[in-house]
Amino acid sequence: MAGKGRTRTSGRPTLEQVAVEANVSRGTASRVVNGSLEVSPYALKAVRDAIRKLGYVPNHAARSLVTQRSDTVLLVVSESEDRVFNEPFFASIVRGISQELSTTALQLNLVMASTARQHDRVEQLVRNGHVDGVMLISLHGDDPLPQNLVAAGAPVALIGRPVTDTGDIPYVDADNEAGARTATEYLYRQGRRRIATITGPRDMAAGLDRLSGYRAALRGKRGVTKLVAQGDFGQASGEAAMRELLARDPDLDAVFAASDPMAAGALRALWTAGRRVPEDVSVIGFDDSELARNTNPLLTSVSQPAQQMGRKVAELLITQLRDQDAQLKPVILPTELICRESA
Numbered sequence: 001m002a003g004k005g006r007t008r009t010s011g012r013p014t015l016e017q018v019a020v021e022a023n024v025s026r027g028t029a030s031r032v033v034n035g036s037l038e039v040s041p042y043a044l045k046a047v048r049d050a051i052r053k054l055g056y057v058p059n060h061a062a063r064s065l066v067t068q069r070s071d072t073v074l075l076v077v078s079e080s081e082d083r084v085f086n087e088p089f090f091a092s093i094v095r096g097i098s099q100e101l102s103t104t105a106l107q108l109n110l111v112m113a114s115t116a117r118q119h120d121r122v123e124q125l126v127r128n129g130h131v132d133g134v135m136l137i138s139l140h141g142d143d144p145l146p147q148n149l150v151a152a153g154a155p156v157a158l159i160g161r162p163v164t165d166t167g168d169i170p171y172v173d174a175d176n177e178a179g180a181r182t183a184t185e186y187l188y189r190q191g192r193r194r195i196a197t198i199t200g201p202r203d204m205a206a207g208l209d210r211l212s213g214y215r216a217a218l219r220g221k222r223g224v225t226k227l228v229a230q231g232d233f234g235q236a237s238g239e240a241a242m243r244e245l246l247a248r249d250p251d252l253d254a255v256f257a258a259s260d261p262m263a264a265g266a267l268r269a270l271w272t273a274g275r276r277v278p279e280d281v282s283v284i285g286f287d288d289s290e291l292a293r294n295t296n297p298l299l300t301s302v303s304q305p306a307q308q309m310g311r312k313v314a315e316l317l318i319t320q321l322r323d324q325d326a327q328l329k330p331v332i333l334p335t336e337l338i339c340r341e342s343a
Helices: 015-022 027-035 041-054 060-067 081-086 086-101 115-128 145-151 178-191 206-218 233-248 262-273 306-322
Strands: 070-075 107-112 134-138 156-159 170-175 194-199 225-230 254-257 280-289 300-303 329-333 335-337
Touching: 015 027, 015 041, 027 041, 070 086, 070 115, 081 086, 086 107, 086 134, 086 306, 107 115, 115 145, 115 280, 134 145, 134 306, 145 254, 156 306, 170 178, 170 206, 178 194, 178 206, 178 254, 178 280, 178 300, 178 335, 194 206, 194 233, 194 262, 206 225, 225 233, 233 254, 233 262, 254 262, 262 280, 306 329
Parallel strands: 070 107, 070 134, 134 156, 156 170, 170 329, 194 225, 194 254, 254 280, 280 300
Antiparallel strands: 300 335
16 A cells, blocks of 8 residues: 555656746646647747656547547548558658657647548548548649548648649648759750650649749750650659650650659669660659669759658648638748769
């Protein structure tokens, strides 16, 4: 039997301990955990630092009874599981989102939803109050899911510019057009004149914008042969597109692929065809993922800040959860060409 007057000195950290560690009142610590805007920047940082140091985890069940919130947000990826788990871009996005959510009471659930039936299930989760907000990535075409979720009452934020107008739904994206233009101009300055591109899907803004950047870079350039082949951002599509391009123009001397996996596929097709990289053909990808540092030769690539994009989209969602009337603008992050051996 426990001794009389014994106090708890171990176990799960409490909100009171967080307040003491941060040198703020319990009410202030509670407001930070609950996502209130009525907290000074100093107190916000102090409480978040204390949460990290102590490893404090809120009691979600108790909070949900008071706040009528689930403390759960979704990241919905409109792609297959194979694509999500095989392409490094998605892992970087999830890492960034998790970092931004780490000092809040919000829990992240990842959902792969590439069919109409799966989209219906996401909408049902929102209508039933199981989800407080939704982040969406890899939208294709005029997908109505974002507007449907807003109509169901959920705050929504997008990763990637939508192809069609989604009203006031905020989004985060990289400057895809500028990145593609920089890569293609670099190939031209190298003296390459038969410059091809392997595009991403034409029903996604990233695919369209990177193709637009390629075309803008070569517009008005005399003596340049332009070649375009379709891909889907995956490695197999890059290899198939590269074989198609070589069949159409065996003397092409440069390729801008709209993703690193497609560029890796292109390298494989060029090697199989006996074309040397970069001596015969220069190759540039887009993402600057871990893959770019493991190809042979090492891949020149356009760096997009995927992890920062994840943090920013989570920030947009958190802002809406705190203030439903917040007026948010799109966030466009810069890209940078990282030069390696392939170009």
